[in-house]
Amino acid sequence: ITWKYGCVPEWLQGTLLRNGPGLFKVGDTEYNHWFDGMALIHSFTFKDGDVYYRSKFLRSDTFKKNTQANKIVVSEFGTMIYPDPCKNIFSKAFSYLLAAIPDFTDNNLINIIRYGEDYYASSEVNYMNQIDPMTLDVIGKMNYRNHIALNMATSHPHYDDEGNTYNMGTALMRFGMPNYVIFKVPVNASDKEHKKPALRKVKQVCNIPFRSTLFPSYFHSFGMTENYIIFVEQPFKLDIVRLATAIFRSANWASCLRYDKEDLTLIHLVDKKTGKAVSTKFYTDALVVFHHINAYEDDGHVVFDMVTYKDSNLYEMFYLANLRKETHEFIESNKVNFSPPVCQRFVLPLTVDKDTPNGTNLVRLKDTTAKTVMQGDGSLYCLPDTIFEGLELPGINYKFNGKKYRYFYGSRVEWTPHPNKIGKGDIVTRKYIEWTEEDCYPSEPVFVATPGAVEEDDGVILSSVVSLNPKKSPFMLVLNAKTFEEIARASIDASIHMDLHGHFIPTQSTN
Secondary structure (H helix, E strand, O other): EEEEEEEEOOOEEEEEEEEEEOOOOEOEEOOHHHHHEEEEEEEEEEEOOEEEEEEEEEHHHHHHHHHHOOOOOOOOOOOOOOOOOOOOHHHHHHHHHHHHHHHHOOOOOOEEEEEEOEEEEEEEOEEEOOOEOOOOOOOEEEEHHOOOOOOOOOOOOOOOOOOOOOEEEEEHHHHHOEEEEEEEEEOOOOEEEOOOOOHHHHHEEEEEEOOOOOOEEEOOOOEEEEOOOEEEEEEEOHHHHHHHHHOOOOOOOOHHEEEEOOOOOEEEEOOOOOOEEEOEEOOOOOOOOEEEEEEEEEEEEEEEEEEEEEOOOHHOOOOOHOOOHHHHHHHHHHHHOOOEEEEEEEEEEOOOOOOOOOOOOOOOOOOOOOOOEEEEOOOEEEEOOOEEEEEEEEEHHHHOOOOOOOOEEEEOOOOOOOOOOOEEEEEOOEEEEEEOOOEEEOOOOOOEEEEOOOOOOEEEEEEEEEEEEOOOOOOOEEEEEEEEEEEEEOOOOOOOOOOEEEEEHHHHOOO
16 A cells, blocks of 8 residues: 555554455345445564555355355355255254254454454354455354353453453253353463364353343343443344244344333343352433543542443345435435444443442442442442444553543444544543545554553544545555644545444554
8 A cells, every 4th residue: 555645654564454344246236234344454574664454255154155055055144045945845844943043154344353363254153264364265154052051142241451352142941041251361371383273262251141031131242341241131122033033034143132111121130250240220311322531430439431322223234125215315215214332431340239228329439420229129220321322333552451541532423324534522521523525435444552651632533435436545544643633645546335343453463
């Protein structure tokens, strides 16, 4: 890539991997939903003031089957492929019913996860594809089920200071009692010589039973502090019976998600070391959450911030038929249902006196208006503090993950699901700054700290930017994280798609 202007800091050394949907049509068939497109991995390698770009479709089994058949033959979340009636539908039906839960695609298009020193393209199913972070080649396909009883797992794990990876998944019927499962993969789990998978050293931290056996909560991420894991059991639920029978009802898996706005949201607090859940029952009003921002402990409280919605309409906006509408038509058809993302702060007091009078607010922190109120039955009702409205795909200086922090970065979401601005929020002053340019659509901002930095926002923001203007080539944008002023941009002489999430690997980690 050639620097169009400006110059990248010499200290910026490493590779930014990014993942997202990149192919929406195979032969004469096309996907229904943007989240179904076949995964395209990008890498931007920063070395001695230069940057090198590479991209490759993820050579998953799904990719191979579809390209070999020259049509879409593997079902995705929003695009169901029905079995050919000529191929003995009864035996197929019988095997599906025996399995109860379908075998999902391995089109891992959401994020890049590190387990030990292994890197995986991931989505939210039991399959991942291990990739070489330098060549982007697939090293092998991984099935969580070979190592831990899981049907689904998130693409947003946490990494602690030692480099251990924590993640969370769902174990459905086939494995006995259904549970949410929190697990840990130690930093030393990789085995380069014998090519043994890092997941072989997986340890279960704890199980949390479903509130409702046939309707587990959908979750995309979770929170983690030094000592606790926060799981938000929201009323956005997966209907297991519908999921298992989707193929016979000519329905897609997306239609198996249901939002019950009359229900409550439960908040589970789990001790990381013992695996035991805190006995206090915390709850809040019905909400939908995809991304946690950060969480930390402060003076006997657990504080956690997340991006919430008042309904589940976000997924509907990304059907391709919807995205292809002209901007004014898209706004018109979606503004009634549009629920903006709201960054909210929740505070959970760790010490609760059962004799506290009903209606008492137990939050003692002075820097937030969030409340947690004692109820007559001994449960605690949480009222969040709204930090900011309209930022999604949040990121932070990861050295502050699980610790008290001040700044977060994200994509500005207004009427269109494609963000055309990236921004920085200051939680203390509640001020906000942003970067935007006409016809430009920046990816999720990724923060990289200056070596030896003391201040939380001392570093750069990286974002790959695509343009709707055919005369404007896509580019890698480097911003000063303090001021959001542009430091440099590099033109990319290749077609780049909007993507979802990324992972920065400092150079020393790839040696």
